[in-house]
Amino acid sequence: MTRHEVTVDVLGPWSLATSKQFWEGFAPGALPSQGEQQEMRTVFRVEGDWSRAEVRVTQEGSAARIIVEGDGDLERAVAQTRRFLSLDVDGRGWVDVGARDKVIADAQEQLPGLRPCGFHSPYEAAAWSVLSQRIRIVQAAKLRDDLVCEYGQDGAFPAPEQLRALDLDLPGRKTEYLHAVAEAALDGRLDGEALRAMDVDDAISTVQEVKGLGPFAAELVVLRGANAPDAIPHNERRLNEEITFRYGADRTLAEVSENWRPFRTWAAVHLRSLREARTHEISG
Known part of the structure; x- marks a missing residue:
């Protein structure tokens, strides 16, 4: 097993702690709880050669330190890590979305520095x-x-x-x-x-x-x-319900999401995350 380490600048808001907490509750592939550790760890298949890789990510100011270990293409493993953690996206315009939309501004405040963590591939x-x-x-x-x-x-x-x-x-x-x-x-x-x-x-x-x-x-x-940052899901009933809850019954996803460009996926994930937290509190 070999090791590859890089430090990459993350453009725009990012909090490893917030993103890690989000992924630990991501049911399709939730990370095991890693407590208060200031790092995120996971294992995955590297696209292309499909080798197994282990990755550890820590935050150093606005930069991400990524350490991958495995027997395959570790440079591709780093690129894949950046993609599934949304660290490859220039997020400097994300704040502007909140400035245009007070609902998203509230979501940004409640989930500071969240970058949607997707599937490994x-x-x-x-x-x-x-x-x-x-x-x-x-x-x-x-x-x-x-x-x-x-x-x-x-x-x-x-x-x-x-x-x-x-x-x-x-x-x-x-x-x-x-x-x-x-x-x-x-x-x-x-x-x-x-x-x-x-x-x-x-x-x-x-x-x-x-x-x-x-x-x-x-x-x-x-x-x-693939963690595409700017698209809206057309088949998520729960997201549509959250739009009604946050914006009113007279607003539609297609309408409100125009203000989310070029981060429509990010905005949708924030709202879904808040909905899950809110409905969990109600049911609990």
């Missing part, structure tokens, strides 16, 4: 989309955890070549669809860098060509798997 986002179809999130999370424990590598999700070969006893057509996702990843159709470079609508259309991935899943893969 579009591949993992696509696999989650299949696992979570037509079942509760807690059930899907257990299916994912079981896959990692039985077929993964020290906490990393199974590599596409391995997933494609597995004969899994899963509900419905999930096994067939997981095989299709693995095939698409091996063919490069779920490459994060490539999807980010495309027009968002074209990227979503490309993902929908993978068997088993409909409109909702394709949006998740692009917005949270």
Whole structure:
């Protein structure tokens, strides 16, 4: 195992502590609680060679110190880390969104320095989309955890070549669809860098060509798997409900999100995060 370390400037607001807390509550792939440690740690598959990598991220002022270890392409592992932590985005204009929209300004105040943490890759986002179809999130999370424990590598999700070969006893057509996702990843159709470079609508259309991935899943893969910063999800009922709660029944997502450009995904994630916190408090 080799080691690669870099320090990168993060442009615009960023708080490792806020982002870590967000990811620890991110049900599809929640980080294990790391307590008060001033670092974020995770393991993932590096796109391209699908090797396992370990990463530790710490914050030094406005810079991120990224240390990756593994046997594969560690430079690509660093780039992938920056993408799934949204550290590769110039966020200096994010403050301006709050200046234009008092609802987003309030969200920024409640979640200071949050940068949306996505899935490790579009591949993992696509696999989650299949696992979570037509079942509760807690059930899907257990299916994912079981896959990692039985077929993964020290906490990393199974590599596409391995997933494609597995004969899994899963509900419905999930096994067939997981095989299709693995095939698409091996063919490069779920490459994060490539999807980010495309027009968002074209990227979503490309993902929908993978068997088993409909409109909702394709949006998740692009917005949270490739972590595209400026798009709005059209198939999230809970986000629409939050728009009504925050802006009023006469406002629509399409209308209010115009003021969020070029950070529409970020704004949507902030509002969804606040909604989850608020509804959890109510139910608790």
